[in-house]
Amino acid sequence: MWDLRYTVTCILLGLRMNRIKRSKPFYSMLDCFLDKVKKHPNKQFIVFEKSSYTYRDVDKQSNKLARALSQHASVKEGDTVALFMGNEPMYVFIWLALAKLGCTAALLNYNIRSKSLLHCFTCCGTNVLLAASELRGAVEEVLPTLREQSVRVFVLGEEEEKCVTEGVNTLSSSRIQQASDRPLDPQLRSKVTLKSPALYIYTSGTTGLPKAAVITYERLYMASSMQAISGVASDDVIYIYLPLYHTAGFIMGLTGAIERGTLLYCMAQLVRVLFWQPPGRGFNSCMDNMHLMVVQYMGERYEEV
Secondary structure, three states, X not given: OHHHHHHHHHHHHHHHHHHHHHOOOOOOHHHHHHHHHHHOOOOEEEEEOOEEXXXXXXXXXXXXXXXXXXXXXXXXXXXXXXXXXXXXXXXXXXXXXXXXXXXXXXXXXXXXXXXXXXXXXHOOOOOEEEEEHHHHHHHHHOHHHHHHOOOEEEEEEOOHXXXXXXXXXXXXXXXXXXXXXXXXXXXXXXXXXXXXXXXXXXXXXOOOOOOEEEEEHHHHHHHHOHHHHOOOOOOOEEEEOOOOOOHHHHHHHXXXXXXXXXXXXXXXXXXXXXXXXXXXXXXXXXXXXXXXXXXXXXXXXXXXX
8 A cells, every 4th residue: 555655646746846847937946835825824834942933924034034135145146145054943034035036055064164164165156154143253263265255254143233353244133124024026036947056065074075966946846755755744743853954954854844834843953862762751752742743863863962
């Protein structure tokens, strides 16, 4: 029975991919998200720590960010923008905002420093860096070279008066919240196609410097189908602790959840004590309280935490 279901699912996904390839205008993963917003605007999309966001909330926050990035960081279609931050809802807001502006996101490993960090900018032609405030120190270490490469640097969340380093700008929370949450004109991303780069995701660099894998929108769609192939349904709840700069965390996790229209329970990292406890305790208790149905797990990540 499972083999038959798997075969039918793969056939349906193949037919859907063919429709997407023929669609005009191009139907991107962003459009898939916007359809989910229309279909169930009040459904929870992201739960992070004590905060919860519906599909409509995430859409509006990404609209605000897109306008703030356009106005204060001069981000425009065709730019490559690097994200240097940990797992948090802002990561999702920013990626959607960049997609609405027709930009490519370079997902940086927040553990890398110095030469490896600089290499990540060079190999994908980054125009703008968006960094979390807690990673300011790592950015300032390579700031002279970034300025030579004309990379515009923005620290997220900090107010302007706290930014005293020349060459480091801020994209403050007040600026973001003052921006309009109205939908953006699709013409802002009119040049994006199925073959356009959606993401740059980097290798770990264990055999040298990190290497950028180009994830086109076509590949993004194909990899995002893993949840559907695995039998994940739209009413499931997915637990993700994997870093969003990782292929498994971002594509199979986040965009897979968008494709399915599910609720994503996101954590900054794996909390070891949650796992492998007796019934009623640890992770088993969390599964009951959060109604979790799907967990993304990688053994190597468990060892790292």
